[in-house]
Amino acid sequence: MxxxxxxxxxxxxxxxxxxxxxxxxxxxxxxxxxxxxxxxxxxxxxxxxxxxxxxxxxxxxxxxxxxxxxxxxxxxxxxxxxxxxxxxxxxxxxxxxxxxxxxxxxxxxxxxxxxxxxxxxxxxxxxxxxxxxNWLYRKFHRIFQNMTGSSLxxxxxxxxxxxxxxxxxxxxxxxxxxxxxxxxxxxxxxxxxxxxxxxxxTPVFTALFKGLDIIFSSSIKPLRLVTFTALTMGILNLWYALYIVLIAVFKENIAEGWITLSLQSSGMFFLLSLILAILSEYIFRMMENMYKRPxxxxxxxxxxxxxxxxxxxxxxxxxxxx
Structure with missing residues:
Protein backbone atom coordinates (compact mmCIF):
# COMPACT_ATOMS: atom_id res chain seq x y z
CA MET A 1 0.00 0.00 0.00
CA ASN A 134 38.91 13.19 9.17
CA TRP A 135 40.81 14.47 12.19
CA LEU A 136 40.03 18.08 11.25
CA TYR A 137 36.43 17.07 10.53
CA ARG A 138 36.02 15.69 14.05
CA LYS A 139 37.60 18.80 15.54
CA PHE A 140 35.15 20.96 13.60
CA HIS A 141 32.21 19.02 15.01
CA ARG A 142 33.50 19.47 18.54
CA ILE A 143 34.04 23.20 18.05
CA PHE A 144 30.63 23.57 16.40
CA GLN A 145 28.88 21.85 19.29
CA ASN A 146 30.72 24.01 21.83
CA MET A 147 29.91 27.19 19.94
CA THR A 148 26.23 26.49 19.21
CA GLY A 149 25.20 23.94 21.82
CA SER A 150 23.75 21.81 19.01
CA SER A 151 24.28 18.11 18.40
CA LEU A 152 25.61 17.20 14.98
CA THR A 202 36.96 18.27 -0.47
CA PRO A 203 40.37 20.02 -0.44
CA VAL A 204 41.51 20.66 3.12
CA PHE A 205 41.73 24.44 2.74
CA THR A 206 38.31 24.61 1.05
CA ALA A 207 36.80 22.56 3.87
CA LEU A 208 38.58 24.73 6.44
CA PHE A 209 37.13 27.96 5.05
CA LYS A 210 33.71 26.33 4.73
CA GLY A 211 33.88 25.28 8.37
CA LEU A 212 34.79 28.81 9.45
CA ASP A 213 31.95 30.15 7.32
CA ILE A 214 29.47 27.85 9.08
CA ILE A 215 30.73 28.71 12.58
CA PHE A 216 30.70 32.48 12.01
CA SER A 217 27.22 32.27 10.45
CA SER A 218 25.65 30.13 13.17
CA SER A 219 27.09 31.57 16.39
CA ILE A 220 28.07 34.88 17.99
CA LYS A 221 30.33 33.15 20.50
CA PRO A 222 33.51 33.86 18.49
CA LEU A 223 32.77 37.57 18.88
CA ARG A 224 32.13 37.12 22.59
CA LEU A 225 35.42 35.23 22.83
CA VAL A 226 37.20 38.17 21.23
CA THR A 227 35.54 40.53 23.72
CA PHE A 228 36.65 38.35 26.65
CA THR A 229 40.18 38.11 25.27
CA ALA A 230 40.39 41.88 24.77
CA LEU A 231 39.19 42.54 28.33
CA THR A 232 41.62 40.00 29.73
CA MET A 233 44.54 41.53 27.88
CA GLY A 234 43.46 45.01 28.98
CA ILE A 235 43.55 43.91 32.64
CA LEU A 236 46.93 42.25 32.14
CA ASN A 237 48.26 45.43 30.59
CA LEU A 238 47.09 47.40 33.64
CA TRP A 239 48.94 44.99 35.89
CA TYR A 240 51.96 45.30 33.64
CA ALA A 241 51.80 49.11 33.89
CA LEU A 242 51.65 48.81 37.68
CA TYR A 243 54.65 46.49 37.58
CA ILE A 244 56.62 49.06 35.58
CA VAL A 245 55.75 51.81 38.11
CA LEU A 246 56.89 49.64 41.03
CA ILE A 247 60.15 48.80 39.28
CA ALA A 248 60.75 52.47 38.57
CA VAL A 249 60.14 53.39 42.23
CA PHE A 250 62.03 50.65 44.04
CA LYS A 251 64.84 49.61 41.64
CA GLU A 252 67.85 51.45 40.38
CA ASN A 253 69.92 51.02 37.23
CA ILE A 254 66.97 49.77 35.18
CA ALA A 255 67.84 48.28 31.81
CA GLU A 256 66.23 49.73 28.77
CA GLY A 257 63.89 46.72 28.52
CA TRP A 258 64.13 46.16 24.80
CA ILE A 259 63.15 42.45 25.02
CA THR A 260 60.12 43.09 27.23
CA LEU A 261 58.93 45.93 25.03
CA SER A 262 59.35 43.86 21.89
CA LEU A 263 57.42 40.90 23.32
CA GLN A 264 54.64 43.20 24.46
CA SER A 265 54.38 44.89 21.08
CA SER A 266 54.37 41.65 19.11
CA GLY A 267 51.76 40.10 21.40
CA MET A 268 49.46 43.09 21.16
CA PHE A 269 49.77 43.27 17.37
CA PHE A 270 48.90 39.58 17.16
CA LEU A 271 45.77 40.03 19.24
CA LEU A 272 44.73 43.09 17.26
CA SER A 273 45.13 41.13 14.04
CA LEU A 274 42.99 38.30 15.42
CA ILE A 275 40.27 40.70 16.52
CA LEU A 276 40.24 42.45 13.17
CA ALA A 277 40.06 39.12 11.34
CA ILE A 278 36.99 37.95 13.26
CA LEU A 279 35.29 41.34 13.11
CA SER A 280 35.84 41.42 9.37
CA GLU A 281 33.91 38.13 9.05
CA TYR A 282 30.87 39.60 10.77
CA ILE A 283 31.12 42.83 8.79
CA PHE A 284 31.23 40.70 5.65
CA ARG A 285 27.98 39.00 6.67
CA MET A 286 26.33 42.39 7.28
CA MET A 287 27.47 43.77 3.93
CA GLU A 288 26.36 40.64 2.09
CA ASN A 289 22.87 40.95 3.58
CA MET A 290 22.75 44.62 2.61
CA TYR A 291 23.50 43.95 -1.06
CA LYS A 292 20.84 41.20 -1.29
CA ARG A 293 22.47 39.69 -4.35
CA PRO A 294 20.53 36.58 -5.47
Whole structure:
Protein backbone atom coordinates (compact mmCIF):
# COMPACT_ATOMS: atom_id res chain seq x y z
CA MET A 1 0.00 0.00 0.00
CA UNK A 2 1.33 3.42 -0.95
CA UNK A 3 2.08 5.89 1.83
CA UNK A 4 -0.26 8.88 1.92
CA UNK A 5 2.50 11.49 2.10
CA UNK A 6 4.02 14.01 -0.31
CA UNK A 7 7.76 13.46 -0.86
CA UNK A 8 10.09 15.87 -2.66
CA UNK A 9 13.40 14.46 -3.89
CA UNK A 10 16.00 17.11 -4.74
CA UNK A 11 18.91 16.12 -6.97
CA UNK A 12 21.63 18.59 -8.01
CA UNK A 13 23.32 17.57 -11.26
CA UNK A 14 26.41 18.71 -13.11
CA UNK A 15 27.43 17.17 -16.44
CA UNK A 16 25.29 14.14 -15.58
CA UNK A 17 24.37 12.99 -19.10
CA UNK A 18 26.23 9.64 -18.93
CA UNK A 19 24.47 8.33 -15.80
CA UNK A 20 21.36 10.36 -14.99
CA UNK A 21 18.88 8.32 -17.07
CA UNK A 22 19.47 5.02 -15.27
CA UNK A 23 19.57 6.74 -11.89
CA UNK A 24 16.29 8.66 -12.35
CA UNK A 25 14.46 5.66 -13.79
CA UNK A 26 15.46 3.54 -10.77
CA UNK A 27 14.54 6.33 -8.35
CA UNK A 28 11.21 7.03 -10.06
CA UNK A 29 10.22 3.38 -9.83
CA UNK A 30 10.92 3.38 -6.08
CA UNK A 31 8.94 6.54 -5.26
CA UNK A 32 6.09 5.61 -7.64
CA UNK A 33 5.62 2.27 -5.88
CA UNK A 34 5.90 3.70 -2.36
CA UNK A 35 4.16 7.11 -2.27
CA UNK A 36 0.87 8.56 -3.50
CA UNK A 37 2.38 11.97 -4.18
CA UNK A 38 5.94 12.82 -5.07
CA UNK A 39 8.09 15.12 -7.14
CA UNK A 40 11.62 14.70 -8.46
CA UNK A 41 13.38 18.06 -8.66
CA UNK A 42 16.50 18.17 -10.81
CA UNK A 43 18.66 21.27 -10.42
CA UNK A 44 21.04 21.76 -13.33
CA UNK A 45 24.17 23.44 -11.94
CA UNK A 46 24.93 25.04 -15.32
CA UNK A 47 25.89 21.82 -17.09
CA UNK A 48 27.93 22.11 -20.29
CA UNK A 49 27.19 18.65 -21.69
CA UNK A 50 23.96 17.03 -22.97
CA UNK A 51 22.28 16.85 -19.56
CA UNK A 52 19.37 19.08 -20.63
CA UNK A 53 18.64 16.93 -23.68
CA UNK A 54 18.74 13.74 -21.62
CA UNK A 55 16.42 15.15 -18.94
CA UNK A 56 13.99 16.49 -21.56
CA UNK A 57 13.77 12.99 -23.00
CA UNK A 58 13.24 11.55 -19.52
CA UNK A 59 10.33 13.91 -18.90
CA UNK A 60 8.45 12.32 -21.81
CA UNK A 61 8.25 8.98 -19.99
CA UNK A 62 8.90 9.64 -16.28
CA UNK A 63 6.21 11.43 -14.30
CA UNK A 64 6.62 14.32 -11.86
CA UNK A 65 10.09 15.52 -12.91
CA UNK A 66 10.68 19.23 -12.41
CA UNK A 67 13.81 20.67 -14.00
CA UNK A 68 15.50 23.95 -13.05
CA UNK A 69 18.63 25.25 -14.75
CA UNK A 70 20.86 27.75 -12.95
CA UNK A 71 22.41 30.60 -14.90
CA UNK A 72 25.87 29.95 -13.50
CA UNK A 73 27.64 27.06 -11.82
CA UNK A 74 28.04 27.35 -8.07
CA UNK A 75 28.54 25.32 -4.95
CA UNK A 76 26.57 22.13 -4.43
CA UNK A 77 24.78 23.74 -1.48
CA UNK A 78 23.49 26.57 -3.69
CA UNK A 79 22.07 24.09 -6.21
CA UNK A 80 20.35 22.20 -3.39
CA UNK A 81 19.02 25.51 -2.02
CA UNK A 82 17.41 26.23 -5.39
CA UNK A 83 15.60 22.91 -5.11
CA UNK A 84 14.54 23.57 -1.52
CA UNK A 85 13.08 26.93 -2.53
CA UNK A 86 10.90 25.28 -5.17
CA UNK A 87 9.74 22.06 -3.46
CA UNK A 88 6.30 21.56 -1.89
CA UNK A 89 6.56 18.15 -0.21
CA UNK A 90 5.82 17.19 3.39
CA UNK A 91 9.21 15.48 3.54
CA UNK A 92 12.21 16.64 1.53
CA UNK A 93 15.09 14.37 0.61
CA UNK A 94 18.37 15.69 -0.79
CA UNK A 95 20.90 13.38 -2.37
CA UNK A 96 23.87 13.23 -4.68
CA UNK A 97 23.27 11.02 -7.74
CA UNK A 98 26.97 10.19 -7.96
CA UNK A 99 27.06 8.29 -4.69
CA UNK A 100 23.73 8.12 -2.82
CA UNK A 101 21.56 4.99 -3.35
CA UNK A 102 17.85 5.79 -3.83
CA UNK A 103 16.82 2.51 -2.19
CA UNK A 104 17.01 4.17 1.26
CA UNK A 105 14.27 6.70 0.49
CA UNK A 106 11.33 4.55 1.74
CA UNK A 107 13.14 3.80 5.00
CA UNK A 108 13.92 7.49 5.50
CA UNK A 109 10.28 8.46 4.99
CA UNK A 110 9.15 5.74 7.39
CA UNK A 111 11.45 7.18 10.06
CA UNK A 112 10.06 10.63 9.29
CA UNK A 113 6.52 9.38 9.81
CA UNK A 114 7.59 7.89 13.13
CA UNK A 115 8.33 11.40 14.42
CA UNK A 116 11.93 12.07 13.38
CA UNK A 117 12.19 15.53 11.82
CA UNK A 118 15.64 14.83 10.33
CA UNK A 119 17.21 11.60 9.08
CA UNK A 120 20.94 11.95 8.46
CA UNK A 121 22.61 9.63 5.99
CA UNK A 122 25.96 8.46 7.38
CA UNK A 123 28.59 7.33 4.89
CA UNK A 124 30.12 4.34 6.67
CA UNK A 125 33.17 4.26 4.41
CA UNK A 126 34.27 7.63 5.81
CA UNK A 127 34.12 6.45 9.42
CA UNK A 128 36.58 3.66 8.63
CA UNK A 129 39.25 5.96 7.18
CA UNK A 130 41.93 7.72 9.19
CA UNK A 131 43.43 10.86 7.73
CA UNK A 132 44.22 14.48 8.47
CA UNK A 133 40.91 15.46 6.86
CA ASN A 134 38.91 13.19 9.17
CA TRP A 135 40.81 14.47 12.19
CA LEU A 136 40.03 18.08 11.25
CA TYR A 137 36.43 17.07 10.53
CA ARG A 138 36.02 15.69 14.05
CA LYS A 139 37.60 18.80 15.54
CA PHE A 140 35.15 20.96 13.60
CA HIS A 141 32.21 19.02 15.01
CA ARG A 142 33.50 19.47 18.54
CA ILE A 143 34.04 23.20 18.05
CA PHE A 144 30.63 23.57 16.40
CA GLN A 145 28.88 21.85 19.29
CA ASN A 146 30.72 24.01 21.83
CA MET A 147 29.91 27.19 19.94
CA THR A 148 26.23 26.49 19.21
CA GLY A 149 25.20 23.94 21.82
CA SER A 150 23.75 21.81 19.01
CA SER A 151 24.28 18.11 18.40
CA LEU A 152 25.61 17.20 14.98
CA UNK A 153 26.45 13.61 13.94
CA UNK A 154 29.86 12.95 12.49
CA UNK A 155 30.41 11.92 8.87
CA UNK A 156 26.92 12.92 7.75
CA UNK A 157 26.50 13.51 4.02
CA UNK A 158 24.18 15.47 1.74
CA UNK A 159 21.87 12.43 1.79
CA UNK A 160 19.19 13.32 4.32
CA UNK A 161 15.50 13.76 4.97
CA UNK A 162 13.98 16.92 6.43
CA UNK A 163 10.41 17.68 7.38
CA UNK A 164 8.64 20.78 6.12
CA UNK A 165 8.92 22.27 9.63
CA UNK A 166 12.72 21.96 9.57
CA UNK A 167 12.94 23.49 6.11
CA UNK A 168 10.91 26.53 7.08
CA UNK A 169 12.90 27.35 10.22
CA UNK A 170 15.82 29.14 8.59
CA UNK A 171 16.14 31.42 5.56
CA UNK A 172 19.96 31.41 5.39
CA UNK A 173 19.89 28.01 3.76
CA UNK A 174 22.85 28.03 1.41
CA UNK A 175 25.44 28.89 4.06
CA UNK A 176 24.00 26.77 6.85
CA UNK A 177 22.53 24.00 4.72
CA UNK A 178 24.71 21.33 6.34
CA UNK A 179 23.87 22.32 9.90
CA UNK A 180 20.38 23.91 9.74
CA UNK A 181 18.65 20.77 11.10
CA UNK A 182 20.95 20.67 14.14
CA UNK A 183 20.48 24.36 14.94
CA UNK A 184 16.74 23.91 15.42
CA UNK A 185 17.12 21.14 17.99
CA UNK A 186 14.72 18.88 16.11
CA UNK A 187 14.43 15.18 16.81
CA UNK A 188 16.80 13.32 14.52
CA UNK A 189 18.21 9.89 13.77
CA UNK A 190 21.05 8.56 11.63
CA UNK A 191 20.92 5.95 8.90
CA UNK A 192 24.09 4.21 7.78
CA UNK A 193 24.69 3.40 4.13
CA UNK A 194 27.42 2.45 1.71
CA UNK A 195 27.76 4.91 -1.23
CA UNK A 196 27.41 3.76 -4.81
CA UNK A 197 30.81 5.24 -5.65
CA UNK A 198 33.67 6.62 -3.54
CA UNK A 199 33.09 10.29 -2.81
CA UNK A 200 35.71 12.85 -3.75
CA UNK A 201 37.43 14.55 -0.85
CA THR A 202 36.96 18.27 -0.47
CA PRO A 203 40.37 20.02 -0.44
CA VAL A 204 41.51 20.66 3.12
CA PHE A 205 41.73 24.44 2.74
CA THR A 206 38.31 24.61 1.05
CA ALA A 207 36.80 22.56 3.87
CA LEU A 208 38.58 24.73 6.44
CA PHE A 209 37.13 27.96 5.05
CA LYS A 210 33.71 26.33 4.73
CA GLY A 211 33.88 25.28 8.37
CA LEU A 212 34.79 28.81 9.45
CA ASP A 213 31.95 30.15 7.32
CA ILE A 214 29.47 27.85 9.08
CA ILE A 215 30.73 28.71 12.58
CA PHE A 216 30.70 32.48 12.01
CA SER A 217 27.22 32.27 10.45
CA SER A 218 25.65 30.13 13.17
CA SER A 219 27.09 31.57 16.39
CA ILE A 220 28.07 34.88 17.99
CA LYS A 221 30.33 33.15 20.50
CA PRO A 222 33.51 33.86 18.49
CA LEU A 223 32.77 37.57 18.88
CA ARG A 224 32.13 37.12 22.59
CA LEU A 225 35.42 35.23 22.83
CA VAL A 226 37.20 38.17 21.23
CA THR A 227 35.54 40.53 23.72
CA PHE A 228 36.65 38.35 26.65
CA THR A 229 40.18 38.11 25.27
CA ALA A 230 40.39 41.88 24.77
CA LEU A 231 39.19 42.54 28.33
CA THR A 232 41.62 40.00 29.73
CA MET A 233 44.54 41.53 27.88
CA GLY A 234 43.46 45.01 28.98
CA ILE A 235 43.55 43.91 32.64
CA LEU A 236 46.93 42.25 32.14
CA ASN A 237 48.26 45.43 30.59
CA LEU A 238 47.09 47.40 33.64
CA TRP A 239 48.94 44.99 35.89
CA TYR A 240 51.96 45.30 33.64
CA ALA A 241 51.80 49.11 33.89
CA LEU A 242 51.65 48.81 37.68
CA TYR A 243 54.65 46.49 37.58
CA ILE A 244 56.62 49.06 35.58
CA VAL A 245 55.75 51.81 38.11
CA LEU A 246 56.89 49.64 41.03
CA ILE A 247 60.15 48.80 39.28
CA ALA A 248 60.75 52.47 38.57
CA VAL A 249 60.14 53.39 42.23
CA PHE A 250 62.03 50.65 44.04
CA LYS A 251 64.84 49.61 41.64
CA GLU A 252 67.85 51.45 40.38
CA ASN A 253 69.92 51.02 37.23
CA ILE A 254 66.97 49.77 35.18
CA ALA A 255 67.84 48.28 31.81
CA GLU A 256 66.23 49.73 28.77
CA GLY A 257 63.89 46.72 28.52
CA TRP A 258 64.13 46.16 24.80
CA ILE A 259 63.15 42.45 25.02
CA THR A 260 60.12 43.09 27.23
CA LEU A 261 58.93 45.93 25.03
CA SER A 262 59.35 43.86 21.89
CA LEU A 263 57.42 40.90 23.32
CA GLN A 264 54.64 43.20 24.46
CA SER A 265 54.38 44.89 21.08
CA SER A 266 54.37 41.65 19.11
CA GLY A 267 51.76 40.10 21.40
CA MET A 268 49.46 43.09 21.16
CA PHE A 269 49.77 43.27 17.37
CA PHE A 270 48.90 39.58 17.16
CA LEU A 271 45.77 40.03 19.24
CA LEU A 272 44.73 43.09 17.26
CA SER A 273 45.13 41.13 14.04
CA LEU A 274 42.99 38.30 15.42
CA ILE A 275 40.27 40.70 16.52
CA LEU A 276 40.24 42.45 13.17
CA ALA A 277 40.06 39.12 11.34
CA ILE A 278 36.99 37.95 13.26
CA LEU A 279 35.29 41.34 13.11
CA SER A 280 35.84 41.42 9.37
CA GLU A 281 33.91 38.13 9.05
CA TYR A 282 30.87 39.60 10.77
CA ILE A 283 31.12 42.83 8.79
CA PHE A 284 31.23 40.70 5.65
CA ARG A 285 27.98 39.00 6.67
CA MET A 286 26.33 42.39 7.28
CA MET A 287 27.47 43.77 3.93
CA GLU A 288 26.36 40.64 2.09
CA ASN A 289 22.87 40.95 3.58
CA MET A 290 22.75 44.62 2.61
CA TYR A 291 23.50 43.95 -1.06
CA LYS A 292 20.84 41.20 -1.29
CA ARG A 293 22.47 39.69 -4.35
CA PRO A 294 20.53 36.58 -5.47
CA UNK A 295 22.28 33.28 -4.81
CA UNK A 296 21.14 31.88 -8.13
CA UNK A 297 19.04 32.66 -11.17
CA UNK A 298 16.91 30.08 -12.95
CA UNK A 299 17.23 30.45 -16.69
CA UNK A 300 15.06 27.52 -17.73
CA UNK A 301 12.31 25.38 -16.23
CA UNK A 302 10.74 22.19 -17.59
CA UNK A 303 8.25 19.68 -16.20
CA UNK A 304 7.22 16.15 -17.12
CA UNK A 305 4.33 15.64 -19.48
CA UNK A 306 2.36 14.26 -16.51
CA UNK A 307 2.34 15.64 -12.95
CA UNK A 308 0.15 13.26 -11.00
CA UNK A 309 0.21 15.27 -7.79
CA UNK A 310 -1.37 18.34 -9.40
CA UNK A 311 -4.69 16.52 -9.62
CA UNK A 312 -4.76 16.12 -5.82
CA UNK A 313 -3.32 19.47 -4.68
CA UNK A 314 -5.55 22.16 -3.23
CA UNK A 315 -5.06 24.53 -6.17
CA UNK A 316 -7.85 26.54 -7.78
CA UNK A 317 -7.23 27.53 -11.39
CA UNK A 318 -7.80 31.06 -12.63
CA UNK A 319 -10.51 29.84 -15.01
CA UNK A 320 -12.60 28.58 -12.09
CA UNK A 321 -12.10 31.86 -10.25
CA UNK A 322 -13.52 33.71 -13.23
Missing amino acids: KKDVFVSVIIPVFNAAPYITAYIEALAQIVENQFKDYEIILVDNACVDETLTVITTLQQTVQNILYFRLSRSGELDIAITAGLDNCIGDFIITLNPLCDPPELIPEMVTLGQQGYEIVYGIDTTQTQQRSLF PENFSTYRLMSRQVLNQNEDRHRLLKVIPALGGFKHITLNYIPLNPTDR LYQITEEKVSNVLTHRQRLNVVSSEKND
